[in-house]
Amino acid sequence: MSELRFSLADVAGVRLAVSPVNETVMSMWALASPIHYAVHLPWIDRARATLRRPEVADRVRPLVELARPRCWLPDFLTPAARPNVEIAEQLDQIAATPPDVVVQDLLATTPRRPLSAYGRALLAEPRELLPQLVDAVRVWYDEAIAPDWPRMRALLDADVAYRAAQLAEGGAGQFFEQLHPSLRWHGDRVVSDDPFERDFDLRGRGLALNPTVFTERRVLWNLLEDSMPAGAYPVRGVGTLWEATGTPPGDPLARVIGPGRAALLHLLDAAATTTGLARLTGMSAGNVSQHLAALHAAGLVHRSRQGRHVLYRNSDAARVLLRASRGG
Known part of the structure; x- marks a missing residue:
């Protein structure tokens, strides 16, 4: 611990x-x-x-x-x-x-x-x-x-935006309790259920946290108290990272709503920003914004503001369409 x-x-x-x-x-x-x-x-x-x-x-x-x-x-x-x-x-x-x-x-x-x-x-x-x-x-x-x-960057940036909003809206206690199941906030400290047995007094230096795609199960901390305090935690939605960035070959959904909008829906099982989606798909940010506006108007994506970022995610209606197009 x-x-x-x-x-x-x-x-x-x-x-x-x-x-x-x-x-x-x-x-x-x-x-x-x-x-x-x-x-x-x-x-x-x-x-x-x-x-x-x-x-x-x-x-x-x-x-x-x-x-x-x-x-x-x-x-x-x-x-x-x-x-x-x-x-x-x-x-x-x-x-x-x-x-x-x-x-x-x-x-x-x-x-x-x-x-x-x-x-x-x-x-x-x-x-x-x-x-x-x-x-x-x-x-x-x-x-x-x-x-x-x-x-990778798109996934990590989306997580940073999501967590920053949690911290701003819920405070440190709620933030750390939701950051990872192994963490607990006890008034003036974070207790991490891990085998490392590290003991840090941050001493006014703050704490740098970064999401990472290559952390298995735990939050990893710097080892030495004299080092700048830092931790790496598993990013949300890592299971979507290596999914195809375009639509599947012969995707029936693409024939109905167009390949660009279909590609976005295939990626929006996890929340993402316009910038992140542009990086993943290779489309311009302007094109992504136009497609997202149309999908939002059709009730296929939800959007929410998290701090300075706007996150998009599939609606229930979109998930029904995706299951049908994937043969599920």
Whole structure:
């Protein structure tokens, strides 16, 4: 069980963001243990083929050795994200990690399992070997994450919008109680039902939270109290991530309402924003807005405002049409 203790400043400092580097690093867990990440099998098949290429395998090896399944990650490798951060900025942040922090963070990961060969080498020569690790993360992002990043980002952005509205409307207690079944709010602290036994006093630094598609079952926290407080939690709707972005071949619904509107309905089992849908479908935001307006007027989608974002989701009538078109 872990506990995070909040002051009033920490409650006000809870922030949500998408972290490209976290997705890149944590994706290694899915690659190594596909049976535990079956929802990602379409991506895993492609990523494994990518990793078999010798020129990729050699450069990514430091990340493969450091991001092993059922092993803790050093905090410097999963830095607290801020809104709209890009992968290049996060890589620069990792590259600038002082050698003593690299050593401290690596040692914090060893109680459960010893370091890999690369981990031991990095521990001995952090200044010399850290650039190899940064290069490994960059290469893996470019080769395996970037091609699918628009659809990942759309799902993650929709979750951030949804959670931000929960926090604004319901306060910290309701927010954390609904963030994940393992979390409970007890007045001035979050109690996390997990095996990590971490104990944090946030000390006015706030808490950075990011949804991730590659977290299995739990909220994952930074290991060390001296690190910037951060946590990664499972994103909502991950089961829709690898669904086809267009309409199925021969989709009868597309013949009735048009392929663009049918494509949106196939994606709106989970709530999404106009921007997110544009990323997923490849349509312009203007076209998506026009289709959504028509679908809303026909009673096929509901819309709700969550903070600064408008989320769309299928209505019951749309779900009936989808079941009929899918032969269900």
